[in-house]
Amino acid sequence: MTPGPAAVEVRGLRHTFGDTVAVDDLDLTVQPGEIFGLLGPNGAGKTTTIRVITTLLPPMAGSVTVFGLDVNGRKMAVRRLVGYVPQLLSADGALSGRENVALFARLFDVPRAQRRERTAAAIDAMGLSEAADRPASTYSGGMVRRLELAQALVSSPRLLILDEPTIGLDPVARSGVWERILDVRQQTGMTVLVTTHYMDEAEQYCDRVALMHRGRIRAMGTPGELIASLDGAGESLDDVFRSYTGDDLDSGGFRDVRAARRTARRLG
Template structure:
């Protein structure tokens, strides 16, 4: 059974297109990631799927239930952990779970059994009687994830689950998410702007940009779609002239300028062997190379190749504007056919 089916789902706010005719599916038991910068439309999409926000157009089902016509059934089928903490810190861990269980109408025996199972699953049995205010950030996040699983949902939504956690706690949280996906058998939809998080956790990843999906596939397939190593060059001279030198070179798969105008990223069939060729091309147009870095592609370079910017650049632009409204104006929407043409991998290709 398909856990989530989305068909042409759209959300606009006035002239702003926040989510633009998205179509994709999440398979039963899959750990599916939505990777993109702040302001890309990820949370807007999640809010529609959990029935907190009504779509402007399109349809979607969660566990077979229509998000418009069967809202109660959808909500009973899912669990959600929001980006912002939502625990009562004056209550104990057990009291927080008990309150949530009562809201779902669990009887006393079922409630006690599920609470015991959740504390065992998230590894917080020793802290169950302690006030949540005394928990560490990682412990609070684990309890929230456990609370989302308390009523045994078919689908669990995790909206930026490790934001604000230190590196060690973030990795520990990844382990719990993977464990719960395997042991509870629940389908998980995770939104994130952390490259490593998407690569480590997700069976498949949808790269989200400007309210649209640029590509969907496994992390490995997305990286392989770039066709080779990425060479980053800091150019001391006319980058536009240098990039024109890269056109029609059979060993150049792709190239793009980074957020800094003097940085050019070139995807080639063999990075170490092509450095000399790149330096020669730069010398021919009097654009000396100040520095060179060769690395295997990751999802950041995939995002850059598809959108022309890094996730960090996009997030910084949103923060600088002081506006978290996602999307773009209807008049500036990119043509869908052109986007699909240049996208390396899409759901339709599978």
């Protein structure tokens, strides 16, 4: 039997903004059903890579396919396969959680007869059933993030792409988000591509990771493989990152994420 196409296949991707090379000759393969972490500090090129995969930016050079479909030639077909949760808020605080998710069901052409049921299922999968009819402005940061995940899940995407899903959340809310992601993956076999700069989360939850720095992939493998590649010279993905880039992740160009991101704040 010939294997099916990869969930994401990136070959020789390059993207620049003026003189800034955001993504530089990047190769990446995400296999169906895996949770793949794209890791790196601010400015590494993660969001740009994701924007190309989600068809929001065109590749300037190289090729990108999603389940075998080219992001350039088959843009609409790719969009139907992908659920995307960007860094910034997309939920409307004046609407209830259920209304927010139902809006996405309409936007993503979920058949009318299935909308109510699929909306309820997505809300339930994110543990928000009890709060579903309250305005989203009353939700905590972790609940807002889970609401955004429910919005992305209502169209039953084959590939879920999450840009820094836990940034700014407290540790309990962070593990709550991850546990829901793991549950959905287990139940649906969905592929998950996630960016994060939390190495501890990647180590715990991702099947494979790629370490990205200054537009390039510096190392790729399971967290265990990457740590083993240090031959005892380190014991965490932080150590792996330092070893491959020479940089300390915490001083490697991080902005103050609390100021930069509104994700964890309550909706006003």
